[in-house]
Amino acid sequence: MLDLRAVTDRLEETQRRLALRGDVPALGKLSELGGRRRAWIRESEDLRHEVKSSGPRVQALMKSDxxxxxxxxERLKAASVRQKELEASLKELEIELAQALLYVPNLPHESVPAGTSSADNPVVRTWGERPAPGFQPKPHWELGEALGILDFERGAKLSGSxxxxxxxxxxxxxxxxxSFMLDVHTREHGYTEILPPYLVLRESMQGTGQLPKFEEDAFKTxxxxxxxxxxxxVPVTNLHRDEILEAGALPLRYTAHTPCFRREAGAAGRDTRGLIRQHQFNKVELVEFAAPESSYQELEKLTGHAEDILRRLGLPYRVVSLCGGDLGFSAAKTYDLEVWMPGLDTFREISSCSNFEDFQARRxxxxxxxxxGSKPEWVHTLNGSGLAVGRTLAALLEVGQQADGxxxxxxxxxxYTGFERIGPR
RNA sequence: GGAGAGAUGGCCGAGAGGCUGAAGGCGCUGGUUUGCUAAACCAGUGUACGUCACAAGCGUACCGGGGGUUCGAAUCCCCCUCUCUCCGCCA
Known part of the structure; x- marks a missing residue:
C-alpha cells in the first residue's frame, strides 16, 4: 500500500512512476477523497473539542443556573449529534479510501527497466554450461513417467488437472x-527455519498483497x-504483522518450506503437461525484514542465496531483471532466476526475488x-524462492538425463537422496 | 462441543460517569551524587491522525473489537473476538 499523503502530495510523480507498469490507475479520485477526509477530520475534531471542554461548565451551571x-x-446535544454524523461519514470515507489504496500497485524502483512483457526483461547474468548430451533430451514428464516416479494420471484421478x-x-x-535447501539456508546463509500454518486469515493475504485484487487466484475454505x-x-511475512521490531533486530532472515496452493485462474491451457504449473507444489522460501537504507543491498544477497542452490545442484541458469510491465503487484524490484530445461529447450522461472520496500509493511x-525512544519506521520486506521444489526436480531430471533414460x-x-541415480544402471 | 473466568500503557497492577493518557510499582532513558559498579535522589518515558516544514507547539482519538445510553464513559447496556481453567472428543 502506498502512503496516502505521498500520493496526494505528489500526485503527478506517483502517476508517472506507476505508468512504468503499463496500466495507469486513476488516482484523481484518491486525492479528492484525501482532501475531503482532511476537511472532515478538522470539522469533527473542532466539534468534539467544544463538547468535551464544556463539561465543567455544565456542572457549574447545574448548580448556579x-x-x-x-x-x-441542548446546544451541546446538537453539536454532539452533528459530530457523530460527521464521524460516521468520515468512517465510510476512510474505508473507501483504504479500499481504493489497496488496489494501487507498488511504485517500481528507479532501476527497473522499461518494458511491457517478459520479452523485455534484460538478462543480468548467466551461469553454467548447457549440457550437450549427444541425443535428443526428453522433457521431464516423459522421463518421470518412464522411470515410474511421476504419476500424472493418478494425480488427476485423485484431484483433477x-x-x-x-x-x-x-x-x-x-x-x-x-531438506537440502533448508539446510543450506539455515546453516550457511544465516536464515532461521520456520514451519508456519498453511491456512491463513484474509488479513494475512491482504498484508502481503494477494488480496483484495487477486482473490480468484487463491484456494480457500x-x-x-x-x-x-x-x-x-504470506505466513512468514505476516509473522510480524502489527509489530514494532526491536532496535538492532534487523535484518531478520527466515526460511520456510511449505506446500503452495494456486488456482492458476488465468493460466488455462498453459503448461498443461509436467510439473511446471501445478495447483499444489512445494517451495522453500526466503523472507527478510531489512532497514530501508540497506534493502537493495540485501536483495542482491538474497538473490545470491537462491542462486547458490542452483549452482550446488549444477543447474545452468540466468538472472533477469523484471521490466515495469512484468513486475508483480507488490514488488518494487524483482530478479527472476530462470533455470535451463534441456527437454523443453528453454529457460523457465524457478525463483523470483523481490524487494517490496515498505509496501507490504504498510499493509x-x-x-x-x-x-x-526513536520513532517507529516502516521496515522493508523482501523475499525470494530458494527454490521452487517441483520445478527444481523437473530441471534435475532434464539436466541429469542419460542416454539410457x-x-x-x-x-x-x-x-539426502541416498542414491546417485534413478533408473537402469 | 458444554461450563466458568478474564482482556487497562513495555511489564505488573489501580480505577467503578466528569479535569484520567489513565494512581502505584517494575523496566527503560537523561541528570545529580559517586574511586569503579551498585544504591539513592530528580526528571522523562505510548501510538495514530489533524494543523505544520512528515520540527516544536497545539488539537483529537485510543483502557480486546464494534454498537448504544448520556451534555460527558476505561467506568452503565448490547453484540463479537481472543486468552485461560474444567468436562467431552481427538493426532
Whole structure:
C-alpha cells in the first residue's frame, strides 16, 4: 500500500512512476477523497473539542443556573449529534479510501527497466554450461513417467488437472531437495527455519498483497474462511504483522518450506503437461525484514542465496531483471532466476526475488525502531524462492538425463537422496 | 462441543460517569551524587491522525473489537473476538 499523503502530495510523480507498469490507475479520485477526509477530520475534531471542554461548565451551571444549564446542554446535544454524523461519514470515507489504496500497485524502483512483457526483461547474468548430451533430451514428464516416479494420471484421478503423485525415488528426491535447501539456508546463509500454518486469515493475504485484487487466484475454505497459502511469503511475512521490531533486530532472515496452493485462474491451457504449473507444489522460501537504507543491498544477497542452490545442484541458469510491465503487484524490484530445461529447450522461472520496500509493511503494519525512544519506521520486506521444489526436480531430471533414460543425481544431493541415480544402471 | 473466568500503557497492577493518557510499582532513558559498579535522589518515558516544514507547539482519538445510553464513559447496556481453567472428543 502506498502512503496516502505521498500520493496526494505528489500526485503527478506517483502517476508517472506507476505508468512504468503499463496500466495507469486513476488516482484523481484518491486525492479528492484525501482532501475531503482532511476537511472532515478538522470539522469533527473542532466539534468534539467544544463538547468535551464544556463539561465543567455544565456542572457549574447545574448548580448556579439550572435553566442556563439546560440551554447549554441542548446546544451541546446538537453539536454532539452533528459530530457523530460527521464521524460516521468520515468512517465510510476512510474505508473507501483504504479500499481504493489497496488496489494501487507498488511504485517500481528507479532501476527497473522499461518494458511491457517478459520479452523485455534484460538478462543480468548467466551461469553454467548447457549440457550437450549427444541425443535428443526428453522433457521431464516423459522421463518421470518412464522411470515410474511421476504419476500424472493418478494425480488427476485423485484431484483433477494440475495435481501429480510422486512415487518412490521421485518422492524421495522431492523430500531430499527440501531438506537440502533448508539446510543450506539455515546453516550457511544465516536464515532461521520456520514451519508456519498453511491456512491463513484474509488479513494475512491482504498484508502481503494477494488480496483484495487477486482473490480468484487463491484456494480457500468455506467455514471458517481461511486461505491456503499460495507461498510461504504470506505466513512468514505476516509473522510480524502489527509489530514494532526491536532496535538492532534487523535484518531478520527466515526460511520456510511449505506446500503452495494456486488456482492458476488465468493460466488455462498453459503448461498443461509436467510439473511446471501445478495447483499444489512445494517451495522453500526466503523472507527478510531489512532497514530501508540497506534493502537493495540485501536483495542482491538474497538473490545470491537462491542462486547458490542452483549452482550446488549444477543447474545452468540466468538472472533477469523484471521490466515495469512484468513486475508483480507488490514488488518494487524483482530478479527472476530462470533455470535451463534441456527437454523443453528453454529457460523457465524457478525463483523470483523481490524487494517490496515498505509496501507490504504498510499493509501489514510492520515497523521497527532504530533505537530506544526513536520513532517507529516502516521496515522493508523482501523475499525470494530458494527454490521452487517441483520445478527444481523437473530441471534435475532434464539436466541429469542419460542416454539410457536414467537420471544422475548431483553430488551435493546424494547424502539426502541416498542414491546417485534413478533408473537402469 | 458444554461450563466458568478474564482482556487497562513495555511489564505488573489501580480505577467503578466528569479535569484520567489513565494512581502505584517494575523496566527503560537523561541528570545529580559517586574511586569503579551498585544504591539513592530528580526528571522523562505510548501510538495514530489533524494543523505544520512528515520540527516544536497545539488539537483529537485510543483502557480486546464494534454498537448504544448520556451534555460527558476505561467506568452503565448490547453484540463479537481472543486468552485461560474444567468436562467431552481427538493426532
Amino acid at each position: 439550572p435553566p442556563a444549564a439546560a440551554a447549554l446542554r 494440475r495435481f501429480t503423485v510422486l512415487v518412490g525415488q521421485g518422492a524421495r528426491l522431492e523430500r531430499a531437495l527440501i 468455506v467455514d471458517p474462511e481461511l486461505f491456503l497459502v499460495p507461498t510461504a511469503e 501489514a503494519r510492520i515497523r521497527f525502531r532504530r533505537g530506544e 536414467s537420471v544422475l543425481i548431483p553430488e551435493a544431493l546424494r547424502p
